[in-house]
Structure formats: C-alpha cells, structure tokens
Amino acid sequence: MVLSGSQGRLVVAVAGCLGLLLYHLHVQDLDQAAKELSAHLLSCQEQTESIVARLQVMFEHRQLASELLGRERRGIETERQAFETRNDLNNCQADPAAFNSPPTVPPPQNLTEALLLREKEILQLKENLEQLQHVLEQRAQEIDKLHQEAQEVQKNAEECQNKLSLQAAVGFLNLKRF
Numbered sequence: 001m002v003l004s005g006s007q008g009r010l011v012v013a014v015a016g017c018l019g020l021l022l023y024h025l026h027v028q029d030l031d032q033a034a035k036e037l038s039a040h041l042l043s044c045q046e047q048t049e050s051i052v053a054r055l056q057v058m059f060e061h062r063q064l065a066s067e068l069l070g071r072e073r074r075g076i077e078t079e080r081q082a083f084e085t086r087n088d089l090n091n092c093q094a095d096p097a098a099f100n101s102p103p104t105v106p107p108p109q110n111l112t113e114a115l116l117l118r119e120k121e122i123l124q125l126k127e128n129l130e131q132l133q134h135v136l137e138q139r140a141q142e143i144d145k146l147h148q149e150a151q152e153v154q155k156n157a158e159e160c161q162n163k164l165s166l167q168a169a170v171g172f173l174n175l176k177r178f
Helices: 005-094 109-177
Strands: none
Touching: 005 109
C-alpha cells in the first residue's frame, strides 16, 4: 500500500503522537515506582531509627544492670569480709589459741538470710542480663535484616533511576530523529 505524501505524514504524525503517549505513560509508571520505592526506603529508615533508639535504651539498661550487679557483688564481698573479721575477732577473744583454726561457729541467722537474699537478687540480675543480651542479639539481627532490605531498596531505586535516564535518553534521541 502506497500512501500519498500528506497521508504518509499524517500516519507518521499519528504514530509519533502514539509513541510519545506510550513513552509518557511509561515514564509515569516509572515515576510512580520510584515514589513507592522512596516511600518504602523512608519507612525502612524510620524503622531503623526506632530500632536504634530501642537498642540504645536496652544498652543503657544493660549497663545499669551490670553496674548494679557489680555493686551487689562488692557489697556481698565486703559483708563477707566483715563477717569473717568479726568472727575471727570473736574467736580470738574467746580462745586465743584457736585463732588460727577454721571457725566452727555458724554465722548469725540474719546475716545468712541477708546473704541468701543477695545471692537470689544476683541470680535474678544475671537472668535479666541474659534476657537483655538475648533481646540485644535479636535486635541486632533485625537491624542487619533492615540494613539488607534498605540496601536492596537502594539498589532497586538506583536501577529504576538508571532505567529512567536510559529511557529518557532513548526518547530524546527518538525525538531528535523526527
């Protein structure tokens, strides 16, 4: 089929307009995809910031628990040494000859109960510390996962941007031909 000059130009013009329309629609789709990726990336960043804040709080609690545990241990050690010193003095006063022998008198009941209570508290603090460490490990894994997702989103965004720039260049070259 042979078209006259004006008919041929009309077909080329319609085809060009149709091409531009398709190109415009494609660019809009890519723009929408880029906006969605940007929104997802922003969401990931907000989640990461939230997790980092929670981890900071947990880390501070862990440090506080460690400090409390250290204080309790030092307090128990001080009380034990004081008890041994008092016991040694009592033994020395009661029987100076038996001063070097091991003590046979049990500690007072209230001090024993206090030591047992402190040991229970220390065990509870150790359990809490282990739980905090477990939670910190979980959060670290979550952060790693979010970082990986953010990297994937960044990679996808870069790919989309590259595609957009390539398509824009191709479209520009196609427009130059006309």
